Amino acid sequence: MKVRVRYAPSPTGLQHIGGIRTALFNYFFARSKGGEFILRVEDTDRERYSEEALQDLYDTLEWLGIQWDEGPVVGGPCGPYVQSERFDLYREYAEKLLEEGKAYRCFCTPERLDALRQEQKKEKKSFGYDRHCRNLSQEEIDNKLAAGMPYVIRFKVPLEGKTFFEDVLLGKVTRKNKDISPDPILLKTDGFPTYHLANVVDDHFMKISHILRAQEWIPSGALHVMLYEAFGWEPPVYCHLPMVMGKDGQKLSKRHGSTSVVEFREKGYLPEAIINYVSMVGWAYDDKREFFTREELEKLFSLEKINKAPGVFDYKKLEWFNGQYIRKKSMEELTELVLPYLKKEGIVSDPVTEEEMETVKNMMPLMAERLHLLSDITKLSAFLFKDITGYEAAALIPKKMDAEGTLRILKEILTAIEEIVKADEQEAETIFRSMAEKLEVKLGSVLMPLRVAVTGSTVSPPIIGSVKLLGVQKTAERIKIAIDKLEREVLNG
RNA sequence: GUCUCCUUCGUCUAGUGGUUAGGACACCGGGUUUUCAUCCCGGCAACAGGGGUCCGACUCCCCUAGGAGAUGCCA
Numbered sequence: 001m002k003v004r005v006r007y008a009p010s011p012t013g014l015q016h017i018g019g020i021r022t023a024l025f026n027y028f029f030a031r032s033k034g035g036e037f038i039l040r041v042e043d044t045d046r047e048r049y050s051e052e053a054l055q056d057l058y059d060t061l062e063w064l065g066i067q068w069d070e071g072p073v074v075g076g077p078c079g080p081y082v083q084s085e086r087f088d089l090y091r092e093y094a095e096k097l098l099e100e101g102k103a104y105r106c107f108c109t110p111e112r113l114d115a116l117r118q119e120q121k122k123e124k125k126s127f128g129y130d131r132h133c134r135n136l137s138q139e140e141i142d143n144k145l146a147a148g149m150p151y152v153i154r155f156k157v158p159l160e161g162k163t164f165f166e167d168v169l170l171g172k173v174t175r176k177n178k179d180i181s182p183d184p185i186l187l188k189t190d191g192f193p194t195y196h197l198a199n200v201v202d203d204h205f206m207k208i209s210h211i212l213r214a215q216e217w218i219p220s221g222a223l224h225v226m227l228y229e230a231f232g233w234e235p236p237v238y239c240h241l242p243m244v245m246g247k248d249g250q251k252l253s254k255r256h257g258s259t260s261v262v263e264f265r266e267k268g269y270l271p272e273a274i275i276n277y278v279s280m281v282g283w284a285y286d287d288k289r290e291f292f293t294r295e296e297l298e299k300l301f302s303l304e305k306i307n308k309a310p311g312v313f314d315y316k317k318l319e320w321f322n323g324q325y326i327r328k329k330s331m332e333e334l335t336e337l338v339l340p341y342l343k344k345e346g347i348v349s350d351p352v353t354e355e356e357m358e359t360v361k362n363m364m365p366l367m368a369e370r371l372h373l374l375s376d377i378t379k380l381s382a383f384l385f386k387d388i389t390g391y392e393a394a395a396l397i398p399k400k401m402d403a404e405g406t407l408r409i410l411k412e413i414l415t416a417i418e419e420i421v422k423a424d425e426q427e428a429e430t431i432f433r434s435m436a437e438k439l440e441v442k443l444g445s446v447l448m449p450l451r452v453a454v455t456g457s458t459v460s461p462p463i464i465g466s467v468k469l470l471g472v473q474k475t476a477e478r479i480k481i482a483i484d485k486l487e488r489e490v491l492n493g
Numbered sequence: 494g495u496c497u498c499c500u501u502c503g504u505c506u507a508g509u510g511g512u513u514a515g516g517a518c519a520c521c522g523g524g525u526u527u528u529c530a531u532c533c534c535g536g537c538a539a540c541a542g543g544g545g546u547c548c549g550a551c552u553c554c555c556c557u558a559g560g561a562g563a564u565g566c567c568a
Contacts, residue, residue, distance in 0.1 A: 010568050045567055110566070117565085124494045127564050152566055170498070179496050181564060188566040195568050219497060219563040242499085249560060280505065280517095287507035287516055307506080310561065314504050317518045327531080369531040380529095429527085447527050459529045 003035025004209045007068075008199065010042040011053035014260035015060040017313060018214065018244040018252055021278045025241060026212045027066050028279070028301035038206060039071030041082040042199070044192040060261045064271050065294055070206075078206040083198050090193035093201050093231065094153045094186045102230045103186060105151040106133040107144050128182040129154070153187040155196070155227065163222040168210075168239040168303050175222040184223060196220060200227040208236050212303075215240045215310070216251075239303055242282045243310040252313050264318075268341060268374025273322040281311040291324070323372045331364045338364070338377045345378040347385050359384055363469055366461040380461065384469055388456035388478065393489040396452045396482055398445040403490045406449050407483060409439060413450055414479045420464075421472045428464050453482035 007023040009015065030037035039061070043049050058073070070076025080086055097103035106129075113129070120127050134156065136144075144151070157180050164174035186197040193201070203211065218240050228235040246256030258264055264274060275294050283306050285292070292300065326334065339360065343350040348360065360381075367380055382388075397406045412435055413420070420428045436446045451463040454475055460466060467475050 008568090012567075042568065048567070106566095113566085120494090126495045128495095173497070175497070179564095185566055190566075192566085194566070199568090214562095215498065216562055217568095221497095240498085243562075245561080247504085251562080277505095282505090284506050290506090290517060309499050311506090312504055314518065317505065320518060323531090370529070372530095432527085444527060451528060455528095457528090460527095461529080462527060464527075 001209055002207075003030055003033040004038060004207055005030050005035065005212055006038040006040050006203070006206065006208055008040040008042050008202075009057060010045060010048075011050055011057060012045060012048040013050070013053055014056050014262055016252075016259040016261065017278060018259075020060065020064070020261055020274075021244055021281065022212065022214055022241060023061070023066060024064075024275065024279055024297075025283070025301070025306070028297045029210070029212060029303060030069075031298035032301045035209070036069040037066075038076070038078075038208070039068035039081060040202060040206070041072055042195065043082060043084045044188075044194070044198055046190065046192065056260075056262060060265075063261070063265060064275060081206075083193070083202065086198075086202070087191065089205075090197055090201060091187060091191060094193065094197060097155065097186070097230055098153060100230075101156070103153050103155050104134055104136070104183075105141060105145075106154045106183075106185070107136075107149050107151045108132055129184075131183055134183060150189045152185045152189055154183040155186050155223075155230075157181070157183050157223070157226065163225055165221050165225045165235065165238050167218075167221075168237060169306055169308055170218075170240060173218060173221060175219075177222075177226075180223055180226075181220070196223060196227065200224055200231070200233075203236060204228070204231070204233045210237045210239060212239045212241055215243050239306075242307055244281055245310050245312050247312060249310075249312070256313070257315055266375075268371075268376070269318070269322050270325045270337075270374075272325045273318065276325075277318045277321045281313060282307045319372050326371050326374070327369060329368075331361070331368065334368055335361055335364050337374055338367075341375050341377050342381070342385075345382075347378055347382055356385065359469060363461075366465050366469075370461065383455040383457075383460070384466070388454075391452060391456045393482075393485040395458060396449045396486060398441075398448040401441070401445060403486050405439075405441070407486050407490070409435075409441070409446055409449050410453065410479055410483050410486070412439065413446070414476060414483070417467075417476050417479065418472050421468055421475065425464060425468070428468070432464070449482065450479070453478050 005026040007026050009019055009023075027037045029035070041054065041057070043054075061068070068074065070078060071081045075081075083090075094103060098105070108129075112132075116130060117127065133154070158177045160177060162174055162176045163180070164172050167173055184196055185194050187193055202208075221238060221240070225235050244252045246252045248256075252259055258267070261274065265271075272293065275297070276290075276292055279292065279297055279301075280290060283301070284290075285300055285305065329337065339348075339352065342348045342360065343352070348356040352360070363381055363384060367377060370380055371377060393403075396410075397403060416431060416435070420431055423431060432446055433443055436443045439446070447463050448458065450467070451460050452458055454460075454463065454467060454470060470478075
């Protein structure tokens with residue numbers, strides 16, 4: 001059987017981690033089997049539809065490097081792939097069920113349904129539609145129709161018996177028909193189908209072989225099977241994916257932190273890291289390997305290795321993966337990746353000047369292993385481009401030292417600064433070492449005041465390299481400022 | 494409330510009747526180092542509970558407990 005799978009999001013919000021994980025699994029499964037990956041836009045909810053969300057879907061998939069074989073934009077033999085463009089099809093099939101007595105018109109108002117739900121909640125009775133319109137007489141129906149009353153079409157769920165489906169991961173999942181949602185709506189008042197109708201009709205005509213979707217769909221699995229049976233179609237193979245949870249074990253949501261892929265993208269996560277990490281939530285290759293490129297997953301992915309239990313999304317581990325992938329980048333690649341962040345924060349001009357570009361290129365080796373996110377670059381490198389903001393004079397003084405000693409160190413460095421900047425890394429360090437020996441302090445005690453004077457912080461990239469990047473003049477200026485600060489401190493007691 | 498699914502370290506997981514229950518993140522120590530970071534070494538830490546089946550159960554079966562999801566004119 002030819003593998004044909006689909007990712008069918010609704011453009012009502014930004015693509016989030018859970019959704020994209022489903023997309024990835026579908027995509028990898030298709031690729032690993034030499035099958036087709038189809039994208040379908042389920043835009044039947046006209047209330048929540050958003051153009052921005054649709055664009056975000058395309059942007060996100062492109063950013064991740066996931067290409068669909070059939071779908072919007074690229075087209076295909078089973079199109080259109082946007083449900084709103086298949087409008088008539090759903091009505092046709094809903095009416096077919098109507099004619100065959102497998103569905104019925106329901107004239108209940110939203111108000112009535114709402115009241116019903118309230119009451120059920122209050123009395124703690126089981127929830128659901130009370131099948132009020134299931135047995136209207138033909139006369140009643142004709143009257144309401146003639147009066148122009150709006151209606152929906154509901155599926156007539158059998159009252160007796162049971163329905164099951166076979167799930168690749170879960171095995172046989174059975175439900176008693178009486179436990180299935182009582183007569184779900186197939187076609188809404190506005191003529192658009194609900195998910196239940198649309199997905200069954202489309203999956204059938206798009207010849208979908210396997211449905212990989214989140215486990216939140218398990219309860220409607222049996223209903224969908226009934227619909228396939230009602231139409232006389234063969235249902236596809238089901239595979240319900242474990243859900244992605246937040247730290248508290250609830251379905252992952254904004255409460256837990258960033259959930260949309262764009263957010264991660266903006267913060268400076270790499271697509272490689274997202275793909276790799278997200279794929280490891282609910283899937284593992286073996287006990288020793290956890291680094292996979294998209295291309296490798298396209299070959300190695302398999303349904304059998306998917307876990308059944310839900311998985312907690314670990315932001316820390318994603319960040320660690322990101323750091324790993326950042327360190328795999330060449331300095332040239334990293335420079336390009338980091339540039340937008342520097343521009344956005346106004347660290348460099350936009351467009352970058354040649355001089356700035358030169359500094360950015362040269363600073364990358366110092367920065368690379370300190371980045372977890374690409375956006376970390378701004379705080380790390382600002383001192384190279386901007387005047388440093390105020391720091392406490394006390395910060396200049398290394399541990400176990402006093403202001404006088406520190407002053408001596410800074411003055412000593414100032415006299416040698418030109419020599420230091422001109423020397424190469426090794427020579428410069430030798431100069432500092434002999435300086436430390438002469439002043440009878442540790443190397444670190446010499447470098448710390450310099451570090452603070454130059455970067456404004458006790459935490460910085462390697463200071464010798466930083467000083468060389470900054471140049472004699474600026475370094476000297478900042479040392480002088482530091483000396484000033486300290487002297488004032490000493491004078492004021 | 495009802496139905497369905499799930500249950501190995503804090504987290505992601507390996508494990509398919511006989512293992513000192515392995516790895517990774519996080520955390521805690523230590524080392525390298527120019528602060529931080531990187532890197533290296535070490536440590537902590539789990540089979541939810543109770544019954545069976547079996548010579549032998551993390552692995553198979555049942556029950557309990559806990560968690561999650563569904564119960565929409567949202568998907």
